[in-house]
Amino acid sequence: MTEPSGRPAHLAHHFSDTEQQRESAKLGMWIFLLTEILLFGGLFAFYVFYRAWNPDIFYNAHVHLNTTLGAVNTIVLITSSVTVALAIRSMQLGKRRKTITFLATTVALAGVFLIIKYFEYSHKFHLGQLPGQYYSYAGIEGTNPHIFFSVYFTMTGLHALHVIGGMVVIGWMLYRTIRNDFSAEYYTPIENAGLYWHLVDVIWIYLFPLLYLIG
Amino acid sequence: MSTGTYTAEHPEDSVNYLNVSSGLKSWLFTLDHKRIGVLYLFSIMAMFLFGGILAMLMRFELLGPGAELMTADTYNRMFTLHGAIMIFMFIIPSVPAILGNFALPIQIGAKDVAFPRLNLASWYVYVTGSGLALYAIIAGSVDTGWTFYTPYSTQVTGSVIAMVFAVFILGFSSIFTGINFIATIHKLRAPGMTWYKMPLFVWGIYATGVIQVLATPVLGITLILLILERAFGIGIFDPSMGGDPVLFQHFFWFYSHPAVYIMILPGMGIISELISTFSHRKIFGYKAIAYSSIAIAFLSFGVWGHHMFVSGQSQYATLVFSFLTFLVAIPSGIKVFNWVSTMYKGAITFETPMLFTLTFLFTFTIGGLTGIFLGSTAVDVHLTDTYFIVAHFHYVMMGGTIMAFFGGLYYWWPKIWGRMYSEIWGKISALLVFVGFNLTFFPMFVMGAQGMPRRYFLYPEKYQIEHVLSTGGSWILAAGLLIMALNLIHAMKWGPKAEKNPWGALTLEWMIDSPPPPHNFKETPEIEHGPYDHDKVLVKPGKVGATT
Numbered sequence: 001m002t003e004p005s006g007r008p009a010h011l012a013h014h015f016s017d018t019e020q021q022r023e024s025a026k027l028g029m030w031i032f033l034l035t036e037i038l039l040f041g042g043l044f045a046f047y048v049f050y051r052a053w054n055p056d057i058f059y060n061a062h063v064h065l066n067t068t069l070g071a072v073n074t075i076v077l078i079t080s081s082v083t084v085a086l087a088i089r090s091m092q093l094g095k096r097r098k099t100i101t102f103l104a105t106t107v108a109l110a111g112v113f114l115i116i117k118y119f120e121y122s123h124k125f126h127l128g129q130l131p132g133q134y135y136s137y138a139g140i141e142g143t144n145p146h147i148f149f150s151v152y153f154t155m156t157g158l159h160a161l162h163v164i165g166g167m168v169v170i171g172w173m174l175y176r177t178i179r180n181d182f183s184a185e186y187y188t189p190i191e192n193a194g195l196y197w198h199l200v201d202v203i204w205i206y207l208f209p210l211l212y213l214i215g
Numbered sequence: 216m217s218t219g220t221y222t223a224e225h226p227e228d229s230v231n232y233l234n235v236s237s238g239l240k241s242w243l244f245t246l247d248h249k250r251i252g253v254l255y256l257f258s259i260m261a262m263f264l265f266g267g268i269l270a271m272l273m274r275f276e277l278l279g280p281g282a283e284l285m286t287a288d289t290y291n292r293m294f295t296l297h298g299a300i301m302i303f304m305f306i307i308p309s310v311p312a313i314l315g316n317f318a319l320p321i322q323i324g325a326k327d328v329a330f331p332r333l334n335l336a337s338w339y340v341y342v343t344g345s346g347l348a349l350y351a352i353i354a355g356s357v358d359t360g361w362t363f364y365t366p367y368s369t370q371v372t373g374s375v376i377a378m379v380f381a382v383f384i385l386g387f388s389s390i391f392t393g394i395n396f397i398a399t400i401h402k403l404r405a406p407g408m409t410w411y412k413m414p415l416f417v418w419g420i421y422a423t424g425v426i427q428v429l430a431t432p433v434l435g436i437t438l439i440l441l442i443l444e445r446a447f448g449i450g451i452f453d454p455s456m457g458g459d460p461v462l463f464q465h466f467f468w469f470y471s472h473p474a475v476y477i478m479i480l481p482g483m484g485i486i487s488e489l490i491s492t493f494s495h496r497k498i499f500g501y502k503a504i505a506y507s508s509i510a511i512a513f514l515s516f517g518v519w520g521h522h523m524f525v526s527g528q529s530q531y532a533t534l535v536f537s538f539l540t541f542l543v544a545i546p547s548g549i550k551v552f553n554w555v556s557t558m559y560k561g562a563i564t565f566e567t568p569m570l571f572t573l574t575f576l577f578t579f580t581i582g583g584l585t586g587i588f589l590g591s592t593a594v595d596v597h598l599t600d601t602y603f604i605v606a607h608f609h610y611v612m613m614g615g616t617i618m619a620f621f622g623g624l625y626y627w628w629p630k631i632w633g634r635m636y637s638e639i640w641g642k643i644s645a646l647l648v649f650v651g652f653n654l655t656f657f658p659m660f661v662m663g664a665q666g667m668p669r670r671y672f673l674y675p676e677k678y679q680i681e682h683v684l685s686t687g688g689s690w691i692l693a694a695g696l697l698i699m700a701l702n703l704i705h706a707m708k709w710g711p712k713a714e715k716n717p718w719g720a721l722t723l724e725w726m727i728d729s730p731p732p733p734h735n736f737k738e739t740p741e742i743e744h745g746p747y748d749h750d751k752v753l754v755k756p757g758k759v760g761a762t763t
Contacts, residue, residue, distance in 0.1 A: 013734065014327035014403070024329040024402040031394045035432045042436035042466060046451065049462060132456060133448035144457030150449040154440065 010186045022188045029192040033199050036162075040203055043155050047210060050147055060140050061148035062214040064129060066120055070212040073116050074204065080109035081201045084170065084194045094184035096177060103174040103190075106197065110167045117160055124149070152211055159207060162200045169193045231633065231730040246331035249731060252316035253631065254338050259309055262345060266300035267696070269293050274655070274689040277682045280674050287672040291358035294670055298361030299378065303385050304345050306616055307474060310481035311392050311427075312341070314623045315420045317631060319396065321724040321731060322414045324405025324740045329398040337391035344384035351377035360670065362467060363438075365452040365460040369445045376442050383438045386431045389477070393427030396420050405723075407742035414722045414746040415504050419484020422508040426473045426480075426515060434470030437463065464526055468519035476515040478612060480508055482619030483550055486575055489622050490554045491747045492720040493569035494561030498747040500553035507546035514543050524595045533592055540590035547583050551576065566718070567641030571622030574649045578614025582607060585660065600670075603663025609656045621648070621699065628703060629713030633730040636706035640698055647695030654688025722746045 008018060015021040051058045087102035128136035131153045135146030173193045176182065182190060232249045242250060273293050276284045285293070320328050328334050351357055355374030359367055368375050400421050404413070441463065443449045450456030452463045491498040498504065520528055520536030554576060563569070585607045588594050598604060629635050658681035663669075667678045674682070716725040723740060724731070744752050 012331070014325065014331070016739070020402060024398050027401055028330055028333075028394050028398040031397055031428055032390075035390055035394075035428055038429060038432035039436050042433045045466075046440070046462070049459070050451075050457075053459075054457065131447060132444075132450040144450070146450060147457045150451055154443060154449065154451075158439070 008186065010181075018185065025188045025192060026195075029195050033195060036199055036203075040155075040158070043151075043158065044206070044210075047151055047155065050151055051214075054142070054144065054147055057140070057142040057145050058148050059215045060142055061129075061145050061152075062211065064124075064127075064140070065152070065212050066123070067212050069116055069120050070208050073113050074208050076109050076113050076116070077201045077204050080106045080113070081198055083109065084197045088187065088191050088194050091177070091182055091187040091190055092184060096180070096182075099177050099182075099190070100174065103170055103177060107167055107170050107174065110163055110170070113163060114160065117156070155207055155211065159200070159203055162203070166193075166197050166200050169196060229728075230732060231728060232733045233633075233730050235733045244335075246327070246335055247733060248316050248320050248328045248331065248334060249631075249735075251331075251334050251338055252313055255308065255312040255316060255341070256631075258338070258342060258345065259305060259313060262300055262304040263309075266297050266305055267693070269297040269300070271689060271693055273297065274686040276672075277674075278686050280676050280679055280682075282672070288356070288358065290672045291670075292352075292356050295358050295360050296352055299348065299357075299382065301612075302361055302474070302478075303382050304341075304348065306478045306612055307385075307389055308341060308392070309620050310485065310616065310623065311396065311420055311423055312337070312388075314485065314620070314627060315392075315396060315416075315481060318627055318724050319417055319420055320399060320403070321727065321735050322417055322722050322746075323400065323403065324408050324723055324736065324742065325399060325403035326734045326736065327403075328395045329403055330395050333391050334395055337388045337395070340384060340391065341388040344381045344388060347377060347384060348381035350374075351381060362471070363441060364467075365441065365444070365463040366454075368441065369452060376445055379438050379441055379445075383435055383442075386435050386438075389427050390431050393424040393431070397424040397428065400424075405740050405742060411502065411505075412742055412745050414484075415487035415498065415501070415508075416481075416484035416722075418505040418508050419480045419482075419487070422512040423477050423480045425509075426477050426512050429516070430470045430473040430477070433466060434474075437466040437470065440466075461523070461526055461528070464523055465519070465528075468522045469516075472519040472522065473512075473515040475608075475611070476511055478616045480511060482575070482616035483508065485619040485623040485626075486554060486572055487550075488720070488722065489568050489572045489619075489626055490557050491749070492626075492718050493566060493572065494558045494563050495719065495749050496557055496561035497745075497750050498553070499556035499559075500549070501745075501747065503549050504553050507549045510546040511543065514539065514546070518543060521590055521595075524592055525599050537590055537592050541587065544583065544587055551580060551583075565642075566625075567636070567638060567645050568622040568626040568718075570642060570645035570649075571618050571625065574645065574652075575615060575618040575622065577649075578610050578618060578652065582610030582612075582614050585610065598663060600668055601663035602659040602667045602669055605669050606656045606659035606663060609659075614652060614656070618648075618652075621645075624703065626718070627724075628706060629717050630724055630729050630731065632707045632710070633713050633728075634706050634708070634710035635713045635717065636702050636710055640702040644695045644699035644702060647691055647698065649695075651688050651690070651692030651695050655685050655692055656688070658682070658684045658688075721748060721752060 011018055011021055015024070083102045083105045087099050087106065090096075090098035090102060124130070128134075129149050130136070130146070131150035132146055135149060137145075170193055173190050176189065232247055242254065245251060245254075272284065273290065276282075276290060316328070316334065320326070351374045354377065355372075357373050357375055357378045359371060359375060359378075363375070363379060368379075400413070400417060440449075440451055444452050444458075448456075451458045452460050454460060487498060487504055517539045518536060520532055521540045524533050524537075585603070589598060589604065589607060625636065625641055662678045662681040665678070667674060667681075713729045715727070715729055717729075718725070721744065723742075726740070727735060
């Protein structure tokens with residue numbers, strides 16, 4: 001893994017050492033996470049406005065969400081955060097096979113999350129609990145109950161897209177681990193993928209009580 | 216001084232970033248920050264040309280009070296496209312992506328930016344976004360104005376979704392650039408390059424990066440919601456469905472006001488470089504200028520409401536936003552006074568970049584001061600949506616950022632291409648741009664104060680004299696820009712060879728060859744003096760050596 005010059009193969013030409021490269025990559029990742037927080041921050045601000053303006057609708061509509069499935073999904077995501085952390089730790093210790101197992105588990109758990117989400121969504125589609133002009137459900141009191149579902153589908157939909165993105169990234173890390181790209185000396189990409197995955201998890205931890213546990 | 220250590224020692228050292236490899240592929244897959252800067256240079260200038268032609272056509276249309284050249288609908292599309300192109304595809308990326316990419320890593324003694332692949336990706340994202348925007352233009356007549364205000368933008372026909380999505384994509388390009396520069400400045404400075412030894416251009420780009428990273432995602436989510444509203448009718452901005460259109464304005468300006476500082480801060484950074492170099496004097500108030508950039512970045516997030524004084528926000532909010540808006544004048548004033556103080560008792564020379572710097576000081580100050588008129592609530596009610604506001608932001612954006620950008624282009628051109636432009640034609644272009652710019656936009660202050668509304672296709676005859684002056688000015692401005700373009704293009708290939716340091720500047724990019732070698736520095740540079748120590752270090756223009 002070392003070139004004749006004594007520089008490790010993974011060290012790009014413009015860095016003077018591995019430490020500098022690692023720190024740069026992590027700083028870049030943290031700044032990227034900041035932009036993700038602000039992206040969702042905009043949605044959370046919308047949530048605050050519409051809930052403040054329509055407290056009754058939010059209460060009446062949220063009882064139609066399936067709290068059990070939401071709670072199960074919360075547990076699934078938290079578990080996947082643990083497995084991705086274990087994957088990083090395993091690679092730090094140079095245990096490649098364990099890393100592969102934990103990364104694969106993480107991707108699988110993300111898949112479970114999406115499957116559960118699919119059942120939740122399709123149930124609502126079936127009932128006509130849809131956002132905006134497509135809303136056709138008659139069982140919720142108050143004017144404009146579709147507002148809640150607009151907020152619900154936008155927030156959870158954008159989050160689900162991030163889950164899919166996370167699966168792709170962690171899947172890529174899995175492939176690279178199998179390809180033997182990483183070692184106890186060089187595991188920054190897995191670490192950064194883990195950071196991203198934790199963010200996706202944290203956003204859900206806020207979404208769950210805000211949408212499912214009102215009042 | 217150890218500048219000699221960076222000099223070419225072997226014949227093969229005449230290899231530079233331009234001739235190290237050739238062919239289209241070597242450019243399209245390059246990871247070199249200098250080449251990516253050049254890629255950006257050509258693509259961004261193409262958009263500038265396009266946006267400029269639209270502006271010229273609009274000015275021609277406004278020669279007379281009636282319909283002269285086009286229909287009213289065409290005119291509406293033209294000002295929309297002119298605004299969207301100039302803001303999102305020209306000014307926002309211009310200085311950071313072209314000059315920042317080229318000069319910033321060298322200025323801090325780095326061999327490249329922290330994430331070269333991300334840097335190249337940002338260019339592809341930019342090209343994709345611009346391409347989609349062009350598609351929206353050709354396929355379908357967007358006439359919402361560049362601000363995409365709801366409910367108009369959600370109801371009107373035309374490919375608004377494609378246009379909005381294009382702007383969303385362009386936002387990623389901006390975010391990637393911001394992330395890259397922040398990480399580069401934090402982690403890749405050469406040994407000895409402390410924060411207070413960084414050139415002020417770097418400070419300006421740093422403050423810009425912070426805003427790019429913090430504000431752009433909010434625009435992103437707002438545009439996503441606009442697309443969802445238009446495509447699926449989610450009702451979030453539709454009052455008949457319990458939504459609120461003013462909320463769109465709040466979110467739009469929460470990004471787009473800080474975006475104004477994304478545009479101006481890098482320009483201010485350039486001015487700090489040029490004014491010290493061409494006054495041959497140490498910059499006055501280095502720390503004040505550096506921190507005022509950060510202060511502007513900070514304040515920029517608290518002033519968005521001044522775009523909405525007449526949009527129905529509460530009077531209390533209006534007063535707070537008005538007050539916060541006035542605060543921006545303080546760091547801006549600090550900068551202007553420090554620049555003027557730098558010139559005081561300096562040995563000023565008037566090369567072309569310096570002429571643009573002086574133009575900047577003149578026009579930016581007018582733009583900034585008229586901003587205070589507009590920040591005053593009572594005056595603003597009268598001036599909202601008139602030509603006064605058009606004049607104000609053109610004085611800030613074009614008279615500020617773009618003048619600085621032109622100065623910076625002339626300044627770094629010898630470094631980028633290794634060849635000098637023609638000084639006499641440069642001066643002629645600067646003079647024409649100065650006269651043409653002021654003649655184009657100053658009459659707009661007058662007619663705006665008299666009540667001429669912006670974005671109108673027809674107008675009463677009493678405003679015609681100002682409109683004719685303005686259109687005449689636009690022709691002088693265009694002539695100046697044309698001469699500048701020819702001068703710079705000619706210099707690329709046929710100009711006389713440029714010295715390593717034609718200006719006698721002290722920042723690191725002038726210590727290496729022109730054009731720079733592929734990895735900038737043969738060995739890690741040692742920082743032995745500050746970027747503006749003209750009082751300690753004597754560098755004669757055109758010479759490499761120096762004495763202390």
